[in-house]
Amino acid sequence: MYIRKISSENRNQVNDFIISKWFSTDMVVRGELVDMSTLDGFIMYDGENILGLVTYIIKENECEIMSLDSLKENHGIGTTLLNKVIEIAREKKCIKIKVITTNDNINAIRFYQKRGFDMTKLYYNALDISRKLKPSIPLVGNSGIPLKHEIEFEMNL
Numbered sequence: 001m002y003i004r005k006i007s008s009e010n011r012n013q014v015n016d017f018i019i020s021k022w023f024s025t026d027m028v029v030r031g032e033l034v035d036m037s038t039l040d041g042f043i044m045y046d047g048e049n050i051l052g053l054v055t056y057i058i059k060e061n062e063c064e065i066m067s068l069d070s071l072k073e074n075h076g077i078g079t080t081l082l083n084k085v086i087e088i089a090r091e092k093k094c095i096k097i098k099v100i101t102t103n104d105n106i107n108a109i110r111f112y113q114k115r116g117f118d119m120t121k122l123y124y125n126a127l128d129i130s131r132k133l134k135p136s137i138p139l140v141g142n143s144g145i146p147l148k149h150e151i152e153f154e155m156n157l
């Protein structure tokens with residue numbers, strides 16, 4: 001396994017991966033559409049196959065993770081990709097890293113808290129707005145949990 005940055009050479013493959021995980025390259029965060037097909041990020045490869053992907057945006061002195069996906073869970077891929085973002089955010093002199101997950105995402109809620117992130121905000125019923133912009137978002141999420149809210153986590157660097 002090895003890591004590469006997202007580049008013009010792998011952008012199409014990355015976009016296909018994002019669509020396979022999230023139905024389109026548009027993501028809605030805090031009621032705003034984000035075009036995932038232009039973001040920076042890191043890819044975990046196994047040969048020529050993508051095993052994991054993290055994307056992020058750095059604005060002024062804050063870094064926000066927009067997506068983190070692992071196709072082979074519990075093998076350290078998510079942690080390795082998260083650490084790459086922490087590394088680049090430090091290099092770019094960011095003071096914090098933010099990430100949003102939905103209320104049904106028990107895995108992510110555990111994952112981020114165990115890695116130094118703290119819950120800082122609840123966007124109550126945020127998914128009502130998200131669904132207006134992206135109707136493919138289901139009503140019921142992981143483990144049959146109603147998909148309703150966004151939870152923001154932060155880690156100070």
Ligand SMILES: CC(C)(COP(=O)(O)OP(=O)(O)OC[C@H]1O[C@@H](n2cnc3c(N)ncnc32)[C@H](O)[C@@H]1OP(=O)(O)O)[C@@H](O)C(=O)NCCC(=O)NCCS
Binds near residue numbers: 071078101114
């Ligand atoms: C959240 C997510 C990215 C984690 O990815 P992952 O590759 O499973 O992450 P890791 O393997 O690094 O860590 C997961 C667990 O496996 C354990 N683990 C890591 N390496 C391991 C190994 N070699 N053997 C056994 N267990 C291992 C870790 O301890 C960790 O457990 P913990 O969270 O209780 O500490 C993944 O579940 C995912 O893709 N979810 C769907 C998309 C999503 O919701 N993304 C987050 C919102 S942005």
